[in-house]
Amino acid sequence: MPGLGGFLAMQAGPSEPFIASTIIPAAILVVVFILWRAAIRRSQKQRRRVAQHPRVAVQSMTxxxxxxxxxxxxxxxxxxxxxxxxxxxxxxxxxxxxxxxxxxxxxxxxxxxxxxxxxxxxxxxxxxxxxxxxxxxxxxxxxxxxxxxxxxxxxxxxxxxxxxxxxxxxxxxxxxLVKAVTLAKTVEREGPLPHARVAEIGLDMLDVLTEAHELGIIHRDVKPANVLVRGDGSIKLADFGIARFESDPTLTEAGAIIGTPAYMAPEQIRGLESSPAIDLWGLGATLFYAAEGRPAFGGPSPTAVMAAVLTDPPRTPQRAGSPLGQLLISLLAKDPKDRPTTAQLRSGLSQLTSRS
The missing domain is CATH 3.30.200.20 (Phosphorylase Kinase; domain 1)
Known part of the structure; x- marks a missing residue:
C-alpha cells in the first residue's frame, strides 16, 4: 500500500484495480472490526459477571x-x-x-x-x-x-x-447427561481422523441436521465442540440453544455475534437471514477440522478469522486428499448456492464409508 506521499500524488478517481485490491478489502475489514467491537463489549460485560462466580468460564455451552x-x-x-x-x-x-x-x-x-x-x-x-x-x-x-x-x-x-x-x-x-467427549477433544488426543471415520461422523451429523431443517430449525453453531463422541463411536449433536425457527422473529440483541468465527458461514457473519446452508457450512468446517486437525480458516484474532472467512479461500487440505478434500472445500463456498445439496453431500460421504 503506498505511503502518504503516494496517496497525495494519486489523481482523483482511483482506478478499478485499485478499488478492487485496496478499498473493498479495507471496507470489509472495517465492517468486521465494528462487529467484533460489539461482540467484545458484550463479552466484557459477561466477564464482569463471571468474575463474581469464577469456577468455570467457557465459550461453548455444549x-x-x-x-x-x-x-x-x-x-x-x-x-x-x-x-x-x-x-x-x-x-x-x-x-x-x-x-x-x-x-x-x-x-x-x-x-x-x-x-x-x-x-x-x-x-x-x-x-x-x-x-x-x-x-x-x-x-x-x-x-x-x-x-x-x-x-x-x-x-x-x-x-x-x-x-x-x-x-x-x-x-x-x-x-x-451424555457420557462422551467432544469431537474437538477427540482430535486433540488422536490427531486427524481417518477418512472413513470422518465420513461416518458427517453422515450422522447430516441425518440430525436434515431432520432439524425439516422442522424449520437452524442450529447456527455447528462446530467440533458441539459434537459429542461416545465410546461406541456414535455422535450426538448438542447445543441447539441458539437455534431458532426460520419463521420466528429475530430477537438477537443488536450487534451481538452468535457463533464461533472459524465455523460461521460468510452470510452469518454479515448478519443475513439464517438458512440450512449455514449449517452445511458449519458441517463442512467441522469435518475439515476432523480430517486435517486444524480449522479451515485461521488468524491471530477473531477479527482476522472473520475477515478470512469473508474474503480468503479455505486452507488447502493436506490430509483429507481426494475426494473427501474436494467435498469439504465445496461445502465452504462463499455463496450458499455453490454449496452441494443435502442429497449430493450424502452421496459423496456414503462413497467413503461402508454404508450403502
Missing part, C-alpha cells in the same frame, strides 16, 4: 453436557436470587450437584432429578444483566422459542431434551 471423566465435586447449593449462578431448579425437584460450565447465555448444571431418580444436565438460560423490563421480556421470549425448538427435535444423534421449565426469571432445559 461441551459441559458431556460427562467429564473426572470426579464430581458437590459445590455449595446456589442461592435463590436472580443473578448468574442463582437457581431454584423448579421448587426442589432437581438437586444441583455441580456447575459444569458457564457461557454467554447462562449456566450448565449436573443435577439429580429427585422424582425420576436420575442425573441430568440442565441448561439454565439467563437474560443478560442490565436489560430493561421490555428487553428482558423479549429475551425470555427468545429463550422459550429456542427451548421449544430443541424440545421438538427427537433424533438418535441429537441430545435428548426431557423437559422445559420456567424457574424465576430463567428458562431451564432439562437434557440427558
Amino acid at each position: 461441551a459441559p453436557i458431556a460427562a467429564a471423566a473426572r470426579p464430581h465435586s458437590t459445590p455449595p447449593l446456589p442461592g435463590s436470587g436472580h443473578g448468574p449462578g442463582a437457581i431454584t431448579l423448579s421448587a426442589g425437584r432437581f438437586t444441583p450437584l455441580e456447575e459444569l460450565g458457564r457461557g454467554g447465555m447462562g449456566v450448565v448444571w449436573r443435577a439429580r432429578d429427585t422424582v425420576l431418580g436420575r442425573q441430568v444436565a440442565i441448561k439454565q438460560l439467563l437474560p443478560p444483566v442490565g436489560l430493561s423490563a421490555d428487553a428482558r421480556g423479549a429475551m425470555r421470549a427468545r429463550m422459550l422459542r429456542e427451548a421449544r425448538a430443541a424440545a421438538q427435535l427427537d433424533h438418535r444423534n441429537a441430545v435428548t431434551v426431557h423437559d422445559v421449565l420456567l424457574d424465576q426469571d430463567s428458562v431451564l432445559i432439562v437434557m440427558e
